Amino acid sequence: MSPPAAADLGPCVYCPRLCRNVCPVAVGTGRESASPTAMATQVWLYLEGRTELKLALAAAALCVECGACEAICEVQQPLAHLLGDFRRALSPTGPQPLAQVEGEGALVAVEVDERRWAEALAARLGKPVARLRTEDHLGHDATGQPAWPAHLARLKAALRGRTAVVSEHRSLAVLTAAGVEAAHLLDQLGWSGAGVVHQPCAGPRLPGAPPALALACCGSRAALPSAHPDLAVQLAEDCGRRLYDERPSPEGPICSPDSTCARALREAGWTVEDPLSALLGGAEPPAPP
Amino acid sequence: MAIGYRGAMGDASLPCSTDRLELDALRRDLWPRQTLAMARGELPPAPAEVVWPRDAGEVRAALDRAQATGRAVVPYGAGSGVCGAASGREGALVIDLKRMNRVLELDAEARTVRVQPGLLGQHLEDWLARRGLMCGHSPSSIACSTVGGYAAARSAGQFSSRYGVFDDMLLAANLEAPSGTVRAGAWTPRGQEDLLPVLCGSEGALGVFSELLIRVVPLPERRWLRGYAFPNLVSAWTAMRGLLQAGLWPSVIRLYDPLDTRLNRSTRPPGPAATGRSLLSRMHALARRTPGLGAHLTDLPLAMPGLLNAVFGTLGSEVALILGFEGPEALVAAQVELAAPILEAARDLGPGPGERWFQHRHSVSYKLAPVFLGGGFADTMEVAATWSRLEGLHDAVRAAIGRHGLVMAHFSHAYPEGCSIYFSFAGKGELATYDALWQDALQAAAEAGGTVTHHHGVGPLKARAAAAEAGAAVRVWREIKGQVDPDGRMNPGRLFPDDQPEAPGPPPPDPDLGPVFAVDETSLLAEVDPAAPPSQVEAALRSRGLALRLRPDRALGPWLVAQRREALDSWECPVFAVQARFQDGASARIGPAPRSAAGPDLRRALLRRARAELVQVPVRRVDPDRPALLVQADPAAGDPRELRPAWRTPDQWAFEPDQRAIVEALGLSLTPASSRRAHGPRRSPTAPRERE
Numbered sequence: 004m005s006p007p008a009a010a011d012l013g014p015c016v017y018c019p020r021l022c023r024n025v026c027p028v029a030v031g032t033g034r035e036s037a038s039p040t041a042m043a044t045q046v047w048l049y050l051e052g053r054t055e056l057k058l059a060l061a062a063a064a065l066c067v068e069c070g071a072c073e074a075i076c077e078v079q080q081p082l083a084h085l086l087g088d089f090r091r092a093l094s095p096t097g098p099q100p101l102a103q104v105e106g107e108g109a110l111v112a113v114e115v116d117e118r119r120w121a122e123a124l125a126a127r128l129g130k131p132v133a134r135l136r137t138e139d140h141l142g143h144d145a146t147g148q149p150a151w152p153a154h155l156a157r158l159k160a161a162l163r164g165r166t167a168v169v170s171e172h173r174s175l176a177v178l179t180a181a182g183v184e185a186a187h188l189l190d191q192l193g194w195s196g197a198g199v200v201h202q203p204c205a206g207p208r209l210p211g212a213p214p215a216l217a218l219a220c221c222g223s224r225a226a227l228p229s230a231h232p233d234l235a236v237q238l239a240e241d242c243g244r245r246l247y248d249e250r251p252s253p254e255g256p257i258c259s260p261d262s263t264c265a266r267a268l269r270e271a272g273w274t275v276e277d278p279l280s281a282l283l284g285g286a287e288p289p290a291p292p
Numbered sequence: 293m294a295i296g297y298r299g300a301m302g303d304a305s306l307p308c309s310t311d312r313l314e315l316d317a318l319r320r321d322l323w324p325r326q327t328l329a330m331a332r333g334e335l336p337p338a339p340a341e342v343v344w345p346r347d348a349g350e351v352r353a354a355l356d357r358a359q360a361t362g363r364a365v366v367p368y369g370a371g372s373g374v375c376g377a378a379s380g381r382e383g384a385l386v387i388d389l390k391r392m393n394r395v396l397e398l399d400a401e402a403r404t405v406r407v408q409p410g411l412l413g414q415h416l417e418d419w420l421a422r423r424g425l426m427c428g429h430s431p432s433s434i435a436c437s438t439v440g441g442y443a444a445a446r447s448a449g450q451f452s453s454r455y456g457v458f459d460d461m462l463l464a465a466n467l468e469a470p471s472g473t474v475r476a477g478a479w480t481p482r483g484q485e486d487l488l489p490v491l492c493g494s495e496g497a498l499g500v501f502s503e504l505l506i507r508v509v510p511l512p513e514r515r516w517l518r519g520y521a522f523p524n525l526v527s528a529w530t531a532m533r534g535l536l537q538a539g540l541w542p543s544v545i546r547l548y549d550p551l552d553t554r555l556n557r558s559t560r561p562p563g564p565a566a567t568g569r570s571l572l573s574r575m576h577a578l579a580r581r582t583p584g585l586g587a588h589l590t591d592l593p594l595a596m597p598g599l600l601n602a603v604f605g606t607l608g609s610e611v612a613l614i615l616g617f618e619g620p621e622a623l624v625a626a627q628v629e630l631a632a633p634i635l636e637a638a639r640d641l642g643p644g645p646g647e648r649w650f651q652h653r654h655s656v657s658y659k660l661a662p663v664f665l666g667g668g669f670a671d672t673m674e675v676a677a678t679w680s681r682l683e684g685l686h687d688a689v690r691a692a693i694g695r696h697g698l699v700m701a702h703f704s705h706a707y708p709e710g711c712s713i714y715f716s717f718a719g720k721g722e723l724a725t726y727d728a729l730w731q732d733a734l735q736a737a738a739e740a741g742g743t744v745t746h747h748h749g750v751g752p753l754k755a756r757a758a759a760a761e762a763g764a765a766v767r768v769w770r771e772i773k774g775q776v777d778p779d780g781r782m783n784p785g786r787l788f789p790d791d792q793p794e795a796p797g798p799p800p801p802d803p804d805l806g807p808v809f810a811v812d813e814t815s816l817l818a819e820v821d822p823a824a825p826p827s828q829v830e831a832a833l834r835s836r837g838l839a840l841r842l843r844p845d846r847a848l849g850p851w852l853v854a855q856r857r858e859a860l861d862s863w864e865c866p867v868f869a870v871q872a873r874f875q876d877g878a879s880a881r882i883g884p885a886p887r888s889a890a891g892p893d894l895r896r897a898l899l900r901r902a903r904a905e906l907v908q909v910p911v912r913r914v915d916p917d918r919p920a921l922l923v924q925a926d927p928a929a930g931d932p933r934e935l936r937p938a939w940r941t942p943d944q945w946a947f948e949p950d951q952r953a954i955v956e957a958l959g960l961s962l963t964p965a966s967s968r969r970a971h972g973p974r975r976s977p978t979a980p981r982e983r984e
Contacts, residue, residue, distance in 0.1 A: 010665075013661070013664075013665045014661045014662075014665065015661075016330075016661075017327060017331075017660060017661035017664040017665060018657070018658070018660070018661050019322050019372060019433065019436055019657045019660065020322075020370065020371065020372065020436040021435050021436055021654075021657055021658065022435070023370060023412070023435065023436050024412050024414045024415060024435040024436065025435075029390075030390075030393070030412070030415075032391075033344055033388065033390035033391035033393065033410065034314065034317070034344070034388070034390070035314070035317040035318050035342075035368065035371060035388055035390070036313050036314050036316070036317035038317070038370075041316075041317035044316075044317075045313065045316060045317075053333075053335075054316075058312060058313055058316070061313050062313060077655050077658045078658055078661070
């Protein structure tokens, strides 16, 4: 993987920051450094030989790669991709080795943190569920790295003939890329958030969910949590505030279909419901809105 | 990397940083000179530290820190200023306001919203739109500019003819200054001078806005847009002036010069290549695919601007006007009906041009980057003048810019008394070319009797030109700055340079000419004696078939000083130029119409601090056969801000005879006398009037 050329970033460097209003990191943190233009400029300066790599990598790591800037850009600048490619090319981290699938069953619960929920899902569904543990969302952040095709092939082989069940969207994206049959936990549970919905930057929508609010990134994506942990928390605080302010009723909770996002929001102090928590809490799924 | 830490600077609660990643991002705003310098390998200086306050208390803590460390302070919003007011300053403390981005309170009944200054304009409009309201302030930078920035730079939006410029919408503000909190506008403590006109446009040189109270309006029930082609600029200007002086208030009145008209294909039927976006996208894609082509696409034409401007000058004179009305359905219909005879000379282009403009109204800034990528520079300059001086100003500034770059213009902020001109230009060369272009253009604007800036602010780009325009009135500014920022810590030297000699002022008006010294009938402005009783002024005006637009209850000088800022709306702008003399004999004349926005509005502050010699006020034409239509003031029938009577008192609203369709559309009841006298034949508002 090679980094982008300085000229690729030029349109963003000379742009009057026309996408800053849709960038959740720029808005949620309030930092000028987190505006897409500033991120691009710092990387551009490095590629022009005018600044240090560590600054450029720190700038690129501010991007959560949600793609909001690309969606709004009228000259079709792929900035999120450029920043992601730069970060992965200059600071390569390949996918972690795949763990063994544990247990029997046609369904495999993909567990991305310390919470173990294959058994709870099995009990809920009345059939065996295996588990696949991962600490890097099945290598999501290594997308496009040299080792990526082989990684996907291994993943496909490991899950051949089974259906992976995920509680968050990054693993789902990797499974989809690998051609593995996959389903979201919310589909298995029939769970439907009843409140204001946090719509992940990418991933499944809750059935019947109202349009997602803009600028509702929880800060848990890409390299932000590891490179800028304070800002990731700040982003989750801001995201929760926006969601909380827009609840359709004072009693309505914040709901997220993504267990990682929900956890980030909870750690920022917000009360959040998500399918995995509902499963593990043993609670009945909230009624549809 | 440690960024976003707290407490490292000695204050346990104030988020701050000295990290280079943070400081690098604050080196520049959007001043194209800095963009050009960056492209040539020069970076503007970085500040020394940055703080991110979340409320007024933390802004005060930041100012205390600056005092303790002896640093200059640069307030920073979204960095969208194009004149350099927020650009990097070595050793400075930057107060980045973007964490102060909350909507604090909406008062739907009073139609006001109280906000923090770091809220992006687009986010405010999104928030209001979900509640059926809007601010109506729509600069092309709306996605990347803050509400506090609008106040700091006296911004104007694309719908200014209907909703006013930002200082018309701003009802009150709190400003944290080194000497304490300044409460202004509607929040001015009783008995104190209202400093809101001076705070608005102060560009961070007095303090930091911490809260703003802004007027809001309902989302329009109907939006009507249409394009018209005129044979030339002069005929289009005549129509624009006719529309506005007839008491209509378009939401959009936007005229493109012949080159801009051609580039936008505004007078032709829409086609696949008709939008700027598709053309730009294709050029951009082509340049990206072809190594070296990007530079040549701009390199060759920009290297010979004189030739290019001459060639474009032969392409024809037809110009396009986009006209829009919005608001309640009946009001829109009435205005469309009243506008029709004024537009008789134009070719109707249908709704297409207006709708295309509306769809792409914020896209213009995407056109800048390709010019810089091609090795050139692009910039804009906005000036303004009365209608009587508009053509001279346009020709002079266009010629000055045209010596250095490719230039075109549009006219997008129009008022009954005049209009702004928005020049867009691109050049090829180094910083010296850029600087020479601006020097020539600013000089040409001043010599042609225009204001050197209309709504982009001042900054280091125009600081000397703005100071020259203000002349001795800069003393007023320095007095106020000395009170609120005694150590000169706030953004020093960027608004009015300290080392600039005072420009000589005008001689006193000839008293034998009073109480009306001069009348500009084209622009409907009169220069009058501010000490004369209104009855004398009215009598003198009436002999010329004119009358004061407003209804002062005492001599104009003291009446203007006593006016509460929030009592008047944008269309009621009560004063334009002010001329006054200080005790040492120095005089100043400021406020060349229309709506001078060269930094802070010093007119009322000058009237308070120096002996007024002359005020230039708006007047209206009167016709004894067709008197104004008088109706009882009836807020239940409609908000006067929506209805815009020609003048109003607490009990009575008066509409021009030509506004009859508006009165009828609103169902307002004429007073009996007015009803009997108001049925004269209707005619074009631009037709000559008989003298009363």
